[in-house]
Amino acid sequence: MILVFVYKEIKSQEEIAYMDYALWANMQNTTVSDLSLGLNPRVNNSIKLCIEYLKRDLDFFDRDELFPLTEIERFHQLQVGLEYGLDFEKGFRFEGAFSPTIASSWTSSLSEDDFIWNFSASVSKTWSNKKQRKSWVKIGVLNDVLFGSPQIVPLFAYGSQIGNQVSLEIGFPESIMGFQFNERNKLLLEHSFTGMYTNLSNGLEIDGLGTLTDGKFVQNGSQLVINYVFRLQPSFTTFSKIGYQLGGEFEVQDSIGNQLYDFGQGSSIFFSMGIMYNLK
Numbered sequence: 001m002i003l004v005f006v007y008k009e010i011k012s013q014e015e016i017a018y019m020d021y022a023l024w025a026n027m028q029n030t031t032v033s034d035l036s037l038g039l040n041p042r043v044n045n046s047i048k049l050c051i052e053y054l055k056r057d058l059d060f061f062d063r064d065e066l067f068p069l070t071e072i073e074r075f076h077q078l079q080v081g082l083e084y085g086l087d088f089e090k091g092f093r094f095e096g097a098f099s100p101t102i103a104s105s106w107t108s109s110l111s112e113d114d115f116i117w118n119f120s121a122s123v124s125k126t127w128s129n130k131k132q133r134k135s136w137v138k139i140g141v142l143n144d145v146l147f148g149s150p151q152i153v154p155l156f157a158y159g160s161q162i163g164n165q166v167s168l169e170i171g172f173p174e175s176i177m178g179f180q181f182n183e184r185n186k187l188l189l190e191h192s193f194t195g196m197y198t199n200l201s202n203g204l205e206i207d208g209l210g211t212l213t214d215g216k217f218v219q220n221g222s223q224l225v226i227n228y229v230f231r232l233q234p235s236f237t238t239f240s241k242i243g244y245q246l247g248g249e250f251e252v253q254d255s256i257g258n259q260l261y262d263f264g265q266g267s268s269i270f271f272s273m274g275i276m277y278n279l280k
Contacts, residue, residue, distance in 0.1 A: 015237075016040050020274030022241075028250060028264035031059040036274075048083040050099065056196065071105065072217055072252070075198045078102045079118070091126040095140075103145075103198045105217070113199045113214050113255070116150050119143050135160040138171070145197035146173055148218050148249055149257055188227040195220035195248075204252070206260065214255040219266055221248035235279070241272040 017039050024032035038052040054077040060069045081099025088094070097120045104114040122140025129135070140155040147153070157171025167178040173193040180186045200215040225243035232238060250266030251259050 014040075014042070015276045015278045016042070017277040018274055020239075020272060022270055022272035024245065024268040024270040027245070027247075027266050027268040029060065029062045030263065031061075032268070032270075033057045033059075034272075046085055048085075050079070050081040050083060050097075052079045053077070071107070071200065071202060071204055074105065075196070075217065076102070076104060076106050077196070077198070081118070093124045093126070094122070095124065096121040103196070105198065105201050108201045111199075111201070114201065116145065116197065117143065118145075118150070120155060122155055133161040133163075142173075144173075145195040145220070146193045147195060147220060148253075149197055149216070184231040186229045188225075188229065190225040190227055190243075191222065192225070193220070193222045200252075212252075212254065212260060215260070216253045216255065218249045218251055218253050221266055222246045223270075235277055237276045237278055239272075239274050239276065242269070243272075244269055 018036070019038075020034070020036040022034040022036070024030075033056070035055045036052065038050070040048055040050050042048045056075045056077075058073050058075075060073070063069065079099050079101040081097055083095070083097045085093060085095045097118075099118045101116040101118055102110065102114050103116055104110065106114075120140060120142035122138050124136055124138035126134055126136040136157075136159050138155070138157045141152055142155050143150055143152050145151075154172065157169050157174075159167065159169030159171075161167050165180045167176075167180075169176045175191045177189045178186060179188075196217070196219045198217045200212070200217060204212040204215050206212055223243050223245050225241050227239055227241045229237060229239045245266065245268050247265040247267035250263045252261040253259055
């Protein structure tokens with residue numbers, strides 16, 4: 001789960017609630033489906049509250065594994081965070097977020113192993129050229145699960161309005177090119193790194209290894225996405241995505257990151273559809 005602040009001039013509305021359903025068609029003899037719900041109410045001009053719930057279901061087929069797959073067929077993530085932004089003179093802005101996350105199979109009571117302490121901090125500078133087209137640069141850090149266990153990685157981006165209808169941002173962990181065709185239609189081409197690091201709350205019986213306690217299900221990679229956004233009316237917007245997940249880790253690990261079982265390269269085409277409620 002990633003919580004990053006990205007300036008996009010091409011977005012003219014502020015999202016305050018959304019629902020999204022995604023399906024990975026075939027990831028190494030596994031069908032993966034996600035249901036995401038989110039609320040992003042703004043407290044004031046500087047502070048926003050972010051609440052996100054994700055349910056991920058895995059349907060395995062044609063597999064003969066070393067442990068009961070029923071123990072890893074469903075995972076839950078609940079993230080509650082605060083975003084803070086402060087503008088300074090000459091186009092400088094500080095942004096920070098603290099977003100504790102519960103990531104667990106939730107097959108038993110919660111423990112400290114179910115919690116991940118995500119955070120991010122960045123400074124950006126925005127300026128305009130003679131045609132009043134904006135450009136921006138951002139640098140910072142974030143603590144997230146993009147590459148397995150939680151770790152601090154750099155955050156950076158350079159973006160610019162290329163024309164009245166085109167916006168480009170190149171950076172890490174996300175790059176976006178946007179085309180605003182008119183007030184109601186836009187297309188986003190996206191590349192991003194994503195990850196899931198989830199606690200297996202029950203012990204896992206693995207043939208030849210005994211019972212694994214405090215095990216982790218790890219899935220990550222990068223995504224190439226085409227995202228079509230359609231504004232139904234002033235407050236409701238739909239989005240439809242098709243993309244390809246470039247596989248990274250897709251495995252069970254022990255609590256210190258040693259691989260115990262590898263499901264294979266987690267690559268797949270995926271589809272996603274959702275709706276947002278937003279303010280102008």
